[in-house]
Amino acid sequence: MTINVASIKKDFPIFGRLIRGDNRLVYLDSAATSQKPNSVLDAERDFYTLHNAAAHRGAHQLAEEATELYEGARERVAQFLGATSEEVVFTKSATESINLVAYSLSNAEPGSKFHIAAGDEIVVSEMEHHANLIPWQELCRRTGARLRWFSVNDDGRLDLSNLDAIINKKTRIVAITHQSNVLGTINPLDSIVKAAHAVNALVLLDACQSVPHFKVDVANLGVDFLTFSGHKMLGPTGVGVLWGRQELLDEMPPFLTGGSMIENVTMESATYLAAPKRFEAGVPNMAQAVGLGAAIDYLTNIGLDAIHQHEIDLTRRAIEGLRSISGLTFVGPTDVSMRGGVISFEVKGIHPHDLGQALDQYGIAVRTGHHCAWPLMRRFGAVATTRASFYLYNDLQDVEDLVGGVERARAYFLER
Secondary structure: OOOOHHHHHOOOHHHHOEEOOOEEOEEOEOOOOOOOOHHHHHHHHHHHHHHOOOOOOOOOHHHHHHHHHHHHHHHHHHHHHOOOHHHEEEEOOHHHHHHHHHHHHHHOOOOOOOOOOOOOEEEEEOOOOHHHOHHHHHHHHHHOOEEEEEOEOOOOOEOOOOHHHHOOOOEEEEEEEOEOOOOOEEOOOHHHHHHHHHOOOEEEEEOOOOOOOOOOOHHHHOOOEEEEEOOOOOOOOOOEEEEEOHHHHOOOOOOOOOOOOEEEEOOOOEEEOOOOHHHOOOOOOHHHHHHHHHHHHHHHHHOHHHHHHHHHHHHHHHHHHHHOOOOEEEOOOOOOOOEOOEEEEEEOOEOHHHHHHHHHHOOEEOEEEOOOOHHHHHHOOOOOEEEEEOOOOOOHHHHHHHHHHHHHHHHHHHOO
16 A cells, blocks of 8 residues: 555645745654644644533533543554553653653552562663653662663664573563664564563563554563653644553552542542553543544554555665765664664764754754764764654655755755
């Protein structure tokens, strides 16, 4: 199945505007946040204009409608992941989802399977986004546990040669990214999950860069927790998802406490509802969840397999075109095996920020900087990189404009 990009672009109002004068928008920063189709914008607007009330509160019609829409969005997420709705927790972001798990582990009572103590180990990788690194650093600081990590080789792939040494009997949780937001690398999970479960460790998967782009089924992955954000998959900002195995969520202590997540309260104590409600204190992000449900419908109608293949085709063409530019080097894999539509590169003699500003003058939006992955930048000896990321609304003309824009910028900075 091929994607009709021209038709898709019509669903996104932002592509009707011009940039820096009379340039068409070439948006190549979807790894940071995606653009939103009309159906998502309409879903949020309709909630506020027609159904606005506090979900799970009140017996009036609007409250019933708000609850039905909110829980309907949860069911859409569950179907999208191959899960049950009881396993889907709405948060405000993937960052909050990861912190939820980290703080829940640090709040667990001694003797609990979730309790983390001095001498325990937590495993991450050198390619993690700060959102899947700093919460675990902080958990180690609070508990005395030790942080360990897989390194990255020169090709931008995880070095798993010492897998059995990194994941061992002291390991309590392995938190790993599914796809690198810098390198585009898709990590091999089977061996990591198998090694973790062999020592009774939990596995959390940061799926922010995978769930929006290719089919993810939690049952097939075998992980224990999975997180992603709505705004990277055509949905609104302000909504994220934590998926967890139901038996684990029901045993975990809550992250935030307050209204909506309680079973019974006295002046001396409280008991908590089962998941997912025990992790959704306060009035929920209802309109944002409804918008995320609309985004899932949009992606499902097009097809994740078609989207992934489309992005890989664009990535292949972009690598071929950029490779011909003198002084340009890639940071990450240059083949399209086990990778997604994210390309990071440097151009000798041009700071990435300068290159990004030059491309912006041509209407080309890319990302420049450390991409919230300082350890990975240090691994490759880079202060920053220029990153282009593709999505379903990009086409071959966008790729050609990117390559041509980098060539024009190089000529401006180095050949004057």
